[in-house]
Amino acid sequence: MNGLQQFSLAGKVAVVTGSSRGIGRAIAEGMAGAGAAVTVNGRNPETTQAVAGAIAAAGGKSLAVPADVGKVADIDRLIKSTVATFGRLDILVNSAGISPHYKPAETMTEAEWDEVIAVNLKGVFLCCQAAGRVMIPEKSGRIINISSIGGQVALPRLVAYCAAKGGIDQLTRVLAVEWAPHHILVNAISPGYIDTDLTKGLRQNPARRDALLRQVPLGRLG
Numbered sequence: 145m146n147g148l149q150q151f152s153l154a155g156k157v158a159v160v161t162g163s164s165r166g167i168g169r170a171i172a173e174g175m176a177g178a179g180a181a182v183t184v185n186g187r188n189p190e191t192t193q194a195v196a197g198a199i200a201a202a203g204g205k206s207l208a209v210p211a212d213v214g215k216v217a218d219i220d221r222l223i224k225s226t227v228a229t230f231g232r233l234d235i236l237v238n239s240a241g242i243s244p245h246y247k248p249a250e251t252m253t254e255a256e257w258d259e260v261i262a263v264n265l266k267g268v269f270l271c272c273q274a275a276g277r278v279m280i281p282e283k284s285g286r287i288i289n290i291s292s293i294g295g296q297v298a299l300p301r302l303v304a305y306c307a308a309k310g311g312i313d314q315l316t317r318v319l320a321v322e323w324a325p326h327h328i329l330v331n332a333i334s335p336g337y338i339d340t341d342l343t344k345g346l347r348q349n350p351a352r353r354d355a356l357l358r359q360v361p362l363g364r365l366g
Contacts, residue, residue: 154179157230159222161213161271162240164191167290167338171237176204180235183207183226205230213240213267223274232282236275238268238312239290249303257304264308269315272330276323285328289316293336309334336360 153175163172164186176182176199184199186192189210196208209225211218227233241264245256268289279285294302295309316332323330337360 152179153235156180156234157183157226157232158235158237159183159185159226159233159271159275160237160239161185161222161267162290163237164188164195166239167335168237168239169195171239172206173199173202173204175235175237176202176206181205181207181230183209183222183229185209185211185213185222185240187212212263213238213271214262216270219267219270219274222271223278227278233275233278234284235286235288236271237288237290238271240267241290241292243302243305245304246301248301252303260304261308264305265311265315268312272315272319276319276328279328280323280326283327285323285326287319287328287330289330289332291316291332291334293334295334 156179158172158175158180160168160172160175160182162168163182163184168186169184172182172184172195182196182199182204184192184196184206186195187210189208192210193208196206199206207226207229209222211222213219213222223233242260245252245260247256272287272289275285275287279287289312291312292305292309294306295311295313299306313332313334316330319328320330337357
């Protein structure tokens with residue numbers, strides 16, 4: 145077996161939330177390229193279908209399931225549609241996330257807080273829970289949660305975002321221990337500043353961008 149074959153996902157089925165753009169899209173396309181059947185997810189039906197179509201056009205297997213991971217019914221439909229279409233679920237990547245509010249903590253409203261926590265933390269847990277209910281009987285599964293350096297380093301004016309990402313880190317640890325007896329591996333990845341739609345505001349604010357990039361050894365976005 146050569147190096148590339150060791151990373152083959154042939155015969156595997158993956159759900160990638162938030163994969164209609166950004167990091168999630170890159171993950172979905174990479175997994176499809178490695179041989180996995182991939183369920184593409186996003187809140188926008190058009191962009192979700194477009195990514196699934198691009199994967200299919202490149203010779204991959206894909207399914208588009210527009211869904212809001214902040215809603216239990218949508219998550220249930222996402223997982224059930226995947227299993228109904230492909231017959232199994234091997235991998236879940238929780239990449240969906242939002243960061244719509246850049247403001248002082250004392251000015252954040254309850255609604256703004258709830259909006260971020262619903263997607264970035266509650267949604268991750270509910271997706272893990274739904275996937276776990278499929279994986280536990282099979283005694284096999286892989287879950288990858290996309291966290292952030294914001295879960296480990298304090299980022300001013302991003303209190304809800306950082307709180308949610310810190311929650312993801314601890315959620316990942318708990319599930320990794322709890323589900324290890326079922327042969328389900330749960331890990332988190334914490335990206336730095338990546339050139340995506342989520343960092344558009346950062347790129348458009350030279351002073352803020354330069355201040356943040358001074359903390360990055362390479363001096364650029366990923």
